[in-house]
Amino acid sequence: MSGYASYEIDEIRERQVGKEKQPFSHQLDAFSALTNTLSIPIRGYKGTMLVLPTGGGKTFTAVNWICRNILSKGIKVLWLAQSSYLLDQAAQTFRNEIHSITGRDTINLRIVSSSNHHSNAGSILVSDDIIICTTQTAIRAYSTEAEDSKGNVRHTPFRQYLDYFSDSEFFVVIDEAHHTPAYGCRNLLISMRENIKNLYVLGLTATPFHTDKRINGWLWSIYNQGICYEADTNVLQMNSILSVPKYIEKQTGIKFEVDDKLYKRLTSKHKDLPEVIIEKLAKDSSRNNYIVSDYVNNKEDYGKTLIFADRWFQCEYIVEKLKSQGIRANAVYSKIENSDTLFADSSGRRSNKENEAIMEDFRQGKYDVIVNVKMLTEGVDVPDVKTVMITRQTTSPILFTQMVGRALRGKKAGGGENKAYANIVLFMDSWKRLLPFVTMGKGGLGGVKPAIQVRNPFDTVSIHLVKIASHDIEYESYANAAYLTFIPVGWYATEYTVAIEENGSEEFVSCTESIGVYNFNHYKFEELIEYLLKEDLAEWADESLEDDALLSIASNYVTKFFDVEQDNLDGNLYKNVIKLIRHIAQNGNKPEFLNFNQRNVYDLDRIAAELIDTPPRECHTYLKNLFNNEGLLWKVLYRDYTYFKKAFDHAINRLLNDGEMELVSPLPEPIPLDPGHTLTDEVRQQVYKRDNYQCLCCGKERRRGVSLEIDHILPIAMGGKNAPSNLQTLCKQCNGLKGVNEIDYRSIISPLSKPKEMILFAAPESDYVENAIARIVNHIYHCRAFCSLNYSERRNGKYYDNWGINLYSGNNPQWIEQHSSKLLEYINQELGWTNVRKIIIND
Structure with a gap:
């Protein structure tokens, strides 16, 4: 052009x-x-x-x-x-x-x-x-x-x-x-x-x-x-000007190691995948076959489809495979895109005239599928595209948004009478380390605002804990240190902008990074931040600076404020100081500090003390349940149960070696299972039907992407039976959070004399807002106290700014009212309902 x-x-x-x-x-x-x-x-x-x-x-x-x-x-x-x-x-x-x-x-x-x-x-x-x-x-x-x-x-x-x-x-x-x-x-x-x-x-x-x-x-x-x-997005969708997007993630099964060079490229240099990996993905025939088979298996639902690929030869491969399955397909691309594969016979090149002719045939319905290489201008705009298939993950929110936007035209915008929604199919590979790929925020694509997947603040904590567990090393520089020494007291939430330029492409990216700080160095970070706020950091505010350019100044600050041997616990001290410099230089303010209020829950020394006299088999069962509890973070910290168990064994050994065993009440003795009572399919169906095929805790109904499970109110291990009176229907998330606790969600009045601690559980993609809130409320009351939620998605709605949480009569509304500010913040920031200003609790 x-x-x-x-x-x-x-x-x-x-x-x-x-x-x-x-x-x-x-x-x-x-x-x-x-x-x-x-x-x-x-x-x-x-x-x-x-x-x-x-x-x-x-x-x-x-x-x-x-x-x-x-x-x-x-x-x-x-x-x-x-x-x-x-x-x-x-x-x-x-x-x-x-x-x-x-x-x-x-x-x-x-x-x-x-x-x-x-x-x-x-x-x-x-x-x-x-x-x-x-x-x-x-x-x-x-x-x-x-x-x-x-x-x-x-x-x-x-x-x-x-x-x-x-x-x-x-x-x-x-x-x-x-x-x-x-x-x-x-x-x-x-x-x-x-x-x-x-x-x-x-x-x-x-x-x-x-x-x-x-x-x-x-x-x-x-x-x-x-x-x-x-x-208003909802109004445009209701008026059929926009289509409602439906996100479909497809796991390719391809696994990639993530070395330090790649990790630094994506997390420190903020660039997209390197060309060598993109080339490898594009050439992977089994992966491309999977993309083809996914379309073929879903062609009735997918309909008119635009596939975004990365290489001309990937386009041609997919097209030929689709044709062999009777699919009318073609490809458009303009040149060899950064490819190592060059051909003297001009293959890999298409003229604008050829591309325009193919796209016109696509508009006229002569093709079912067009495969293209990032041709994102109005020239490839086809309003009745029902499905967009994005063949790989990217770190570019704008590129992602452009691709997704190709399918969002509604019926009145030329989308066609049969276009009730738009499919956004995302092909996901497995990466051995958490990488900052674009993901969709809560609530889907409302205004089409994809979010850079912020690197989980536990990622660096996890690396260190796994290293200790897997290599049987002691806590170097921390002789006889308690387990909580290595769990952060909180994080600084830094945000800054970086300018990326590569392969003739430019982009600004907003980066949000969490800096984990520990009990022994929190005050040092505070001193550094106060010092930086008084410094003139204007020359370090340039978005085009790479982290390496800031390393020398960061080193000076590290020497001035920290003990490297002690404070570089997770190996990220220098990187964290660079992030602080960038944040303060660009924004001129102190990054927000987020307390890890649940830190004591993850004290493995305490858990070891509780279980030290517990029989091995029972201990193993308890630890398995603890590790798999979706309401806790043990999976995030250790990724694999093997590492978690090794860390627990370390804690037990420290207690035994030190001779300091503060015994806590052991787990109750297991009650033998009555073999005469088995959970039959007939009983399962009876319970599902009785509970109207919905989770009694969060209210989620069985549908695509939502699985329901039969839960024992009193677990079998605690003496519970397989009788319908001891069974209830829960979704996978609520069942995992309930764990081995005895909670009867058929009861609508709390049996407690005082409320449980509020936990703001992470909401899965299958949650509607009322499901997420019901789960939080019902945890506090230890029953199904949540009745309904008054809210509106429209600005002129009665409950647009002020939401009402309705409890069943007999439950103390003050138990949730005392948490209303934190719950409001959760609704605004985590669930994405920024319009809500007040929450009213109704009994």
């Missing part, structure tokens, strides 16, 4: 007659809101946000309005995008809408990035009417200066371009506007605001907030007019 073009408006208008895109009602409302908020001519400064979900037409809405109201008045437009993936999409939309510009003969459009398919920042001319540029290229070009041959300061053509219009009117668009508070982007806009007298800034986003609430204020400083228009 060319980086520069000049368009004759009359010629384009003639070609577009009868092809004009008709806006939907929500887009017409957005046009009116934009006109009312950003009055023309531009006078002074105004910033506003347009909020539409992915698939709701943000780009078209903004471009169409800009063509009619900004470019038609001769005002220059700078369009900034967070990723080079988004540039071509914006450029194509401008080309499609240039016909709506009036009062002009020509329009000059330039695309600017580090890609060799685009112009570079040094080629910008004052005559350019539209500049579409990656944010990081703009930041770099704006701040770079040099001396000319006479020693005078010389600015880049980009800076000269902006300075030229400092006394004129100027218009800026920020795509993915929730990233605006990032250090480089906000400083660029602040400087432009100071230097350009008449400036409007329009932010486009599906999520009008920054993940770090403490720097969220920057949004409203830049977008000082607030949100001019926001479309």
